[in-house]
Structures are given as C-alpha cells and as structure tokens.
Amino acid sequence: MTKPKIAVIFYTMTGTNHQVAEEARKAAEAAGAEVRLRRFAETAPKDVIEGQDQWKAQLEKMQDIPEISHDDMVWADGYFFSFPTRYGNAPGQVRAFIDTLGPLWQKGKLADKTATATTSAMNTHGGQESTLLGFYTTLMHWGSVIIPPGYTDDALYAAGGNPYGYSANAGEFDDTGRAAVAHQARRLVQMTARVAEEAVHKAA
Template identity: 40%
Template structure:
C-alpha cells in the first residue's frame, strides 16, 4: 500500500519552499504527496498594502477536508505571527470539526514547520500553537528530535520541534533544506509503520 502524505501550509515565499522540500523528502521515502495551501483570509486592502504575492501560489490547490481524510500523515506549516500561527491557518483548522466528530484524523501522524524573520521570532512557539489541534484530534505528533547533525549545527532554521526558516534570508540554506527533507522522510516512515504497510 502506498503511503500518502499531505503537506499543508499557509503563506508565501519561504514557507512554500519548506513545504516543497518536505514533500520531496516524503517522496524520496516512496510516499505519494499532495501540497495544498490554505485560503488567504486577509482583507483585500491589506493584501494590496502589504503586497501579498497571491500569484506566487496560484498553481497550488486550496485544501479541503477530503485532502486531510486522504492522507496517512500530515505536515502542517505556517509562518509565525507574534509567536503564533497565522490567522489563515487557524481559520482553516477551525473548519475541521466534521473530521473531529467523525474521528477521521484519530491516530494519524502529524508534524509541523514554520518560518520567522528573526532568530527569536517565535519559531518554536508557533509550532506549539499548531500542536494543540493534534491533541484534540488524537493525532500522533512526530517531532524531529536531534536525529540529524544539522539540527545541532544550524543557527538559521530548524529545531527538534520541526523544520523552519529564518526568512530575513531570502533562500533556504543547505541545513534548512536537509532538515526539511529529513522531516518529510520521517513523517512518511512513521505513517507507513502506523499504516502497517
């Protein structure tokens, strides 16, 4: 049986690049992947004021609840907003009550990723804010720990909590890519074991 991994994100720029690297890692492990985005919830005047690059994700489909049901494992990512997940991600997660009632996500593994513009900008707290949903759904949280040396040697992005990016740098660096790929492989491995294939 094929292992199916959903990589779900809100945002633009480096969070999208992290999502793609996580998906590549899962695919290297033999998983089938879907990358999906969360709908933009900013007011139109703020989209214009902040120059939100909506076109940069136009080729990525918006997520729906069927995508979550389809997946054997999930990777969920959001940029930090004052140490918390972005409102767009929270708005989407708040719509998943039907899956909570049906138990469709119970026992599925999930891992988290983020980006922030400063080293102490809330990478770890943002991941922690997303994990509360996993507790309520009875999901299995899959952290990275210190299984690869890049987590101990990076001063930009990535921790035992999950992959991340220091977005004051434009591009993902080598360590960030390795950590994201490892995260994709790890969620695919855990999902496969739990699925029993």
C-alpha cells in the first residue's frame, strides 16, 4: 500500500487545537503516514496578543513548528485541519492562508487530495458544526476528497457524536477526545492510501 503524506495543519490561541493536532500527528504516523505538522500564521496585532498572557505563551510555545506553506500543500496527499470556530466560521488566520491558494487550486494542484477537519468552541453549541460544514465547501472548490469521521467508531459517540469532524470545548481535550481524534486521523490515512493507490493504478 502507498505510504500517504499527511499535512496536519492547525491554528490555536490557547492550545486546544495544538493538542488535537499533536494527537492527530501521532495517530497518523502510527498508521503508517509520513507527516508534516504545520501551523497557520498568526495575523492578529502584536499588541492584542501581548495583552493576553495565555495567547502570548501559546504562541511562544509553537515557535519551533513551521508555518504552513504552499510547498506543504502541494507535497501532501491529504490534510488534517484543526482550528477553533469564530462566529460559526473558520478563524481569520485560517482564511488568510486559504485565500492565497488560488494559484494552486486553479492549476489543479489541490485536486484529488483527501481532507478532514476538527474544531473547538467555548461551549458545546458555539458553532462547531457550521464551522466544519462551511470549511468543507472550500475543499469542494479544490476538488478534494472529504473524509468525515461519520459514525465509524464507538469513540465518536463517546466524544459527542459529531459526524462532520471531532469538536471540543476549549480547554477540555481529554482521553475521550484523543480517542476520537486518533480514529479520525487513522481513517484519513487509510482513505488517503486508497486514493493514492487508485491514482497509481490509473497511471500504470
């Protein structure tokens, strides 16, 4: 089976989605994938970040993690995205990068790649589902193969049963959540390998 290349890409302010991304990275590597862990660049004004200790500390903690680049997007066979919801949508930091990808998707360089996403909010009904559903429309424009977790493992029911992608309450990423994220990451790897194998057979 083809060894898939997975980019685990996240944005976080306080650390929840960083934890999710690290869990996804570990699970994807254990499932046989080659993984790049990347973060969306921080675009918020420095003075705003400096005024919030937890945000500032988290940003300093992630300085060794490279920011996502166009090269990473082309390199990967599949993407695992993790970011918080902002008013039922992806954060501006995520959209700022996505909006630079026109030169890639217009040339078909993002097509036929797999993708899945997770999110978080301050409370259970803080816009998680709309965030994931809205983000998936972007992937449709790319021609991506969207890999939702659905209801394919008991861990998903234990973690709240969101079929679109795991969602957490901020600051509450526990063992139940880790199990759900690990399953979603493994499922992405498995399906990415299948898509890659099919592409190889067609090219042969």
